[in-house]
Amino acid sequence: MDINDLVRENIKNLKPYSTARDEFKGQASIFLDANENSYGSPLPVNYNRYPDPLQLDLKDAISKIKGVPIENTFLGNGSDEAIDLMFRAFCNPGKDNVIVLPPTYGMYEVSANINDVEIRKVPLLPNFQLDMEKIAETIDKNTKLIFICSPNNPTGNSINRTDIETILANFNGIVVVDEAYINYAQQKTFIQELTEYANLVVLQTFSKAWGLAALRLGMAFSSQKVIDVLNKIKPPYNINQATQDLAFEALKNIDQVNAWIKASVAERDRLSIALNDLNIVTKVYPSDANFILVEVNDPSKIYTNLVEEGIIVRDRSKVTLCEGCLRITVGTEEENEKLLRALNPQTP
Numbered sequence: 153m154d155i156n157d158l159v160r161e162n163i164k165n166l167k168p169y170s171t172a173r174d175e176f177k178g179q180a181s182i183f184l185d186a187n188e189n190s191y192g193s194p195l196p197v198n199y200n201r202y203p204d205p206l207q208l209d210l211k212d213a214i215s216k217i218k219g220v221p222i223e224n225t226f227l228g229n230g231s232d233e234a235i236d237l238m239f240r241a242f243c244n245p246g247k248d249n250v251i252v253l254p255p256t257y258g259m260y261e262v263s264a265n266i267n268d269v270e271i272r273k274v275p276l277l278p279n280f281q282l283d284m285e286k287i288a289e290t291i292d293k294n295t296k297l298i299f300i301c302s303p304n305n306p307t308g309n310s311i312n313r314t315d316i317e318t319i320l321a322n323f324n325g326i327v328v329v330d331e332a333y334i335n336y337a338q339q340k341t342f343i344q345e346l347t348e349y350a351n352l353v354v355l356q357t358f359s360k361a362w363g364l365a366a367l368r369l370g371m372a373f374s375s376q377k378v379i380d381v382l383n384k385i386k387p388p389y390n391i392n393q394a395t396q397d398l399a400f401e402a403l404k405n406i407d408q409v410n411a412w413i414k415a416s417v418a419e420r421d422r423l424s425i426a427l428n429d430l431n432i433v434t435k436v437y438p439s440d441a442n443f444i445l446v447e448v449n450d451p452s453k454i455y456t457n458l459v460e461e462g463i464i465v466r467d468r469s470k471v472t473l474c475e476g477c478l479r480i481t482v483g484t485e486e487e488n489e490k491l492l493r494a495l496n497p498q499t500p
């Protein structure tokens with residue numbers, strides 16, 4: 153499969169914006185080429201210069217951790233930006249379609265709707281795995297993208313690896329594997345498969361395990377052709393300098409992040425067992441993520457009671473296949489204790 157055949161014609165023909173920093177990359181003592189404020193910024197740190205449009209220093213640091221070359225790495229203003237750009241790059245509005253596998257992360261559908269791209273839903277099976285037959289039936293010549301979220305939000309489970317591989321090998325479009333929660337999973341990342349499949353895009357984010365949701369920094373790893381298209385169409389300075397600097401610093405603290413991952417996984421497993429013991433809980437779904445999907449006997453009443461206690465969870469009870477369920481993010485040990493006490497006032 154040639155990725156170029158999937159790219160929209162107008163994107164193929166697009167002449168991208170050329171920034172001042174694209175046109176002159178060398179060292180100089182006086183920069184008078186970008187209409188910046190040459191005096192500085194009214195802050196202790198200067199942000200008067202536009203940031204590196206391709207974030208090469210940050211990508212280099214990420215590459216050392218992930219083992220993915222820079223030319224296979226795209227950085228977005230959150231993975232949400234990468235999701236949106238996938239539509240803009242590959243889907244002709246009003247003509248092409250994409251497949252999503254609900255219940256799943258809501259932005260795939262929102263981005264499709266923003267871009268006026270038909271969305272075809274193939275619900276997960278009751279065990280929250282892929283309905284491979286239905287997916288095969290749903291694909292047609294205008295199907296450009298399939299979004300697979302693994303571990304899946306809001307169900308929490310990982311998707312069977314062999315099913316994802318089957319789709320990668322047989323689908324003549326792009327498979328987006330969203331690994332926002334991969335750090336909490338038993339399952340291996342698909343990053344290792346990038347050399348195997350030109351049509352694989354792996355999304356990861358700094359918003360979860362890395363604890364940097366407010367910085368808005370997401371990663372897309374893929375074959376160079378896909379990455380080149382994303383870079384061609386992204387807003388020129390999509391990752392601001394403060395985010396680049398702070399993420400660069402954060403990458404030096406990987407030990408802290410790994411300790412938090414370990415703690416979150418231990419708390420998730422402890423919380424799952426404790427929730428299972430509560431009378432109000434009818435089912436606790438196994439989780440490979442930093443949240444737990446919990447079926448309860450009266451979701452709206454329990455949700456409201458928790459709000460009164462100052463504890464906010466996500467009510468997913470109206471979502472197909474998640475009927476009666478709340479999605480609970482794993483908190484710190486202390487937060488989880490408070491949650492359990494609020495759910496079971498008799499707890500000593």
Ligand SMILES: Cc1ncc(COP(=O)(O)O)c(C=O)c1O
Pocket residue numbers: 229230231232233257301305330332333356357358359365368369370
């Ligand atoms: C599966 C999944 N993908 C992506 C995102 C968004 O990530 P980001 O903060 O990098 O935009 C989320 C956020 O909740 C998510 O659950």
